[in-house]
Amino acid sequence: MDILPDLSICVIARQGGEAVRGFLHALFAEPCYVDLQVIVAVADKTLAGELGREFAEALVCEEKDLAAPDPVIYNRALQLATGRYLALVSGEVRCIPAALERLVDFMEDEPDIGLVAPRLLLPSGAVAGSARRFHSLTSFLLLDCLATTSPSVNSLRRRHFLTDWDRASSREVEWLASPFLLFRREVLADIGTLDEGFACRYGDLDYCYRARRAGWHNHFLHDAEMRLAALPEPDTGADLQVLLDGCRFLGKKWGSLLR
Numbered sequence: 001m002d003i004l005p006d007l008s009i010c011v012i013a014r015q016g017g018e019a020v021r022g023f024l025h026a027l028f029a030e031p032c033y034v035d036l037q038v039i040v041a042v043a044d045k046t047l048a049g050e051l052g053r054e055f056a057e058a059l060v061c062e063e064k065d066l067a068a069p070d071p072v073i074y075n076r077a078l079q080l081a082t083g084r085y086l087a088l089v090s091g092e093v094r095c096i097p098a099a100l101e102r103l104v105d106f107m108e109d110e111p112d113i114g115l116v117a118p119r120l121l122l123p124s125g126a127v128a129g130s131a132r133r134f135h136s137l138t139s140f141l142l143l144d145c146l147a148t149t150s151p152s153v154n155s156l157r158r159r160h161f162l163t164d165w166d167r168a169s170s171r172e173v174e175w176l177a178s179p180f181l182l183f184r185r186e187v188l189a190d191i192g193t194l195d196e197g198f199a200c201r202y203g204d205l206d207y208c209y210r211a212r213r214a215g216w217h218n219h220f221l222h223d224a225e226m227r228l229a230a231l232p233e234p235d236t237g238a239d240l241q242v243l244l245d246g247c248r249f250l251g252k253k254w255g256s257l258l259r
Contacts, residue, residue, distance in 0.1 A: 003035075005084070006083060007034050007087060007100065007182070008038075008087070010041070010074055010081060010089065011089040012074070012091060013047075013066075014091060022091075023089075023091045024054075026094040026095060027097075028055065029097075031097065032101065033097075034097070034100050037082060038055075038057060039061060039081060041066065042066075043065075061077070069199045069203070071193075071196045071198055072196045074193075074194055078188065084184070085104060085184055087182040089181075090180070092228050092229050092230045093229075094227050095180070096226065102221065103182050104182075106219075107182070110217075113184075113216070114183055114184060114186075115216065116218070116224075117130060117131070117221070118178075118180055118226045119221070119222045119223075120178060120228060121227040122228055123230060128178075131178075132173070133159060133160050134175050134253070135160075135205065135246065139159075140246045140249075140250065142156060144242065169222055170220060170222045171219070175209075176218055177204055178204070181204055183207075187216055190214050194207055198249075199244075199245060200242050200245050201246070202246060205249055206248075209249070209253060
């Protein structure tokens with residue numbers, strides 16, 4: 001009988017060879033008692049060959065269209081994933097084995113938790129505000145579409161981004177807006193893959209919402225700490241696409257509430 005890995009990590013190498021090499025070096029720098037399967041999506045055939053030779057532990061896949069939306073590429077990687085737990089990761093994240101061990105141990109102890117994300121440190125050393133509330137129409141329009149900075153929306157900003165919480169403790173949250181998102185295979189079986197209709201943003205928002213609707217809990221784990229070597233590339237989609245993606249999520253949210 002085949003022995004399944006504990007965790008399948010799916011990473012998209014969008015920023016070229018150095019970023020993903022940094023990710024893989026950090027991941028494999030120390031022994032890890034979590035049995036890993038690492039799937040790397042790379043657009044460049046030459047780079048894919050180099051990484052395959054340099055990191056024999058990883059499954060490096062040449063992705064024909066790395067310009068495709070993240071949900072499309074992650075779903076292709078998930079087809080190859082065999083782990084009991086699954087993680088969708090950006091190449092800018094620096095995963096250390098100890099943090100992976102804490103995340104998997106936590107999930108083993110908490111069977112009702114469907115998705116979990118670590119505490120992330122920005123390159124400046126500040127803690128990333130990656131745990132949020134689900135978008136409402138107001139928060140979507142004012143905070144994302146218009147990027148309003150007026151003091152009049154401070155209470156909305158505090159509520160949506162949970163700014164009164166210093167991320168020095170763990171807690172259940174709604175939206176894990178994180179470049180490292182781990183979930184159990186049962187969630188995948190329960191709610192399916194990512195919605196490929198999100199072309200620019202909100203694929204993670206939609207997945208967290210669908211998991212919560214299905215009865216799973218989403219959790220921020222403060223003592224599993226990772227860092228970002230660089231800020232993820234900004235969304236390249238047009239403002240119209242951000243608007244369409246937000247409307248897609250809000251339509252699904254309101255539709256589910258009406259049923």
